[in-house]
Amino acid sequence: MVSNNNVIIVAGGSGSRMNQALPKQFTLIHNIPVLIHTIRAFLSFDPNIHLVLVLPESHLSLWQKIQIEFLPNQKVSIAFGGATRFQSVRNGLAGVAGGLVAIHDAVRPCVSVASIEASFESAARLGSGVLSVPMKDSLRELSENTSRSVDRAKFHIVQTPQTFQVSLIKRAFEVEEQPFFTDDASVYEYALDEPVSLVPGDYKNIKITTQEDLEVISLFLAAK
Amino acid sequence: MVSNNNVIIVAGGSGSRMNQALPKQFTLIHNIPVLIHTIRAFLSFDPNIHLVLVLPESHLSLWQKIQIEFLPNQKVSIAFGGATRFQSVRNGLAGVAGGLVAIHDAVRPCVSVASIEASFESAARLGSGVLSVPMKDSLRELSENTSRSVDRAKFHIVQTPQTFQVSLIKRAFEVEEQPFFTDDASVYEYALDEPVSLVPGDYKNIKITTQEDLEVISLFLAAK
Numbered sequence: 260m261v262s263n264n265n266v267i268i269v270a271g272g273s274g275s276r277m278n279q280a281l282p283k284q285f286t287l288i289h290n291i292p293v294l295i296h297t298i299r300a301f302l303s304f305d306p307n308i309h310l311v312l313v314l315p316e317s318h319l320s321l322w323q324k325i326q327i328e329f330l331p332n333q334k335v336s337i338a339f340g341g342a343t344r345f346q347s348v349r350n351g352l353a354g355v356a357g358g359l360v361a362i363h364d365a366v367r368p369c370v371s372v373a374s375i376e377a378s379f380e381s382a383a384r385l386g387s388g389v390l391s392v393p394m395k396d397s398l399r400e401l402s403e404n405t406s407r408s409v410d411r412a413k414f415h416i417v418q419t420p421q422t423f424q425v426s427l428i429k430r431a432f433e434v435e436e437q438p439f440f441t442d443d444a445s446v447y448e449y450a451l452d453e454p455v456s457l458v459p460g461d462y463k464n465i466k467i468t469t470q471e472d473l474e475v476i477s478l479f480l481a482a483k
Numbered sequence: 484m485v486s487n488n489n490v491i492i493v494a495g496g497s498g499s500r501m502n503q504a505l506p507k508q509f510t511l512i513h514n515i516p517v518l519i520h521t522i523r524a525f526l527s528f529d530p531n532i533h534l535v536l537v538l539p540e541s542h543l544s545l546w547q548k549i550q551i552e553f554l555p556n557q558k559v560s561i562a563f564g565g566a567t568r569f570q571s572v573r574n575g576l577a578g579v580a581g582g583l584v585a586i587h588d589a590v591r592p593c594v595s596v597a598s599i600e601a602s603f604e605s606a607a608r609l610g611s612g613v614l615s616v617p618m619k620d621s622l623r624e625l626s627e628n629t630s631r632s633v634d635r636a637k638f639h640i641v642q643t644p645q646t647f648q649v650s651l652i653k654r655a656f657e658v659e660e661q662p663f664f665t666d667d668a669s670v671y672e673y674a675l676d677e678p679v680s681l682v683p684g685d686y687k688n689i690k691i692t693t694q695e696d697l698e699v700i701s702l703f704l705a706a707k
Contacts, residue, residue, distance in 0.1 A: 401637050414633075448631070454628075454629040
């Protein structure tokens with residue numbers, strides 16, 4: 260069965276080859292690479308989803324070994340990473356035909372099926388569905404030599420997936436890259452002059468950035 | 484030996500008696516109440532530190548039982564919580580004479596000795612030392628019906644302890660309470676018209692807000 264659903268899993272740009280250590284998407288958690296945990300979350304949502312994996316060319320042979328071991332019968336389209344996240348996602352979008360597409364960080368393996376569903380539902384209805392959660396912590400805005408307290412109720416933390424109607428996000432990514440593109444939602448808003456729709460996320464859907472994040476994610480994945 | 488160092492541990496205002504469930508500062512982690520983990524962190528920094536615990540009057544007898552079991556020989560001054568955090572801290576400050584004072588959330592038991600030291604050192608030198616860490620996540624600022632991407636590099640998450648010279652923070656807390664007082668740093672800045680000094684914090688120093696925070700903190704405290 261062909262699905263209308265696509266996911267682009269962003270697992271590193273061309274610059275990633277410069278890293279000495281193996282990037283965190285390949286770290287084993289409970290004997291399974293982080294990236295496989297992530298992909299399985301989307302297969303739990305839709306076993307027929309079209310998977311596009313964006314990774315640096317230098318990681319291709321490593322990925323092929325991982326796929327043979329963990330997902331031998333699964334079709335996974337490959338796109339190569341660019342110099343920036345914007346370019347990586349654009350390369351991924353070239354492999355997507357139509358319907359809806361989630362764009363997701365490889366290093367967010369704890370995303371729940373409910374969150375994925377909510378983002379697709381919002382994208383189908385409104386064009387976009389971007390996961391976000393309210394700030395739990397107090398915030399300060401920094402300026403040159405000082406900082407000021409700001410009202411945290413006005414801020415949300417943005418997560419992925421960020422899901423879009425394919426026709427809209429493809430059109431958005433035709434725009435010239437801007438330095439203030441921090442995520443795919445910011446490309447969509449800038450290019451289409453249209454706000455994105457936020458969808459309630461889940462605090463467990465953290466991105467692996469530091470060593471302690473790996474420990475926390477290991478705990479969350481064990482409970483899953 | 485008398486120390487010049489004080490810490491006010493904020494463990495709930497007078498409104499806390501309304502809660503049905505036992506508040507998180509009393510949750511046992513590895514058989515020790517969260518609050519005791521927190522107090523022990525400050526005793527590791529300075530065994531002679533003057534401890535002031537701010538708690539709702541309705542929790543006093545519970546605290547006394549906990550103290551007999553976990554800190555029988557430790558002097559702990561008690562202040563009762565007010566209707567707001569501002570009032571709770573002001574009640575705590577009444578029990579502090581001079582030197583330096585850290586103000587700390589009872590539900591941040593993972594604070595490191597290095598972080599406490601850094602905040603006291605900054606307060607001694609500059610008047611204040613407020614722990615903060617850079618945002619790891621993308622941020623959106625919400626307005627009425629929409630939201631916009633903001634540059635996360637401009638924002639820091641504020642933690643506790645927030646440490647001050649006692650004379651300065653006492654003077655600050657003489658001000659009339661304002662609705663935008665989100666933490667003690669915001670009181671200091673508003674009342675003294677003087678910016679606070681930020682000190683690098685530690686991502687493990689999280690505040691227990693949700694159930695998953697308890698699981699994560701349990702992991703961090705086991706590693707300690």
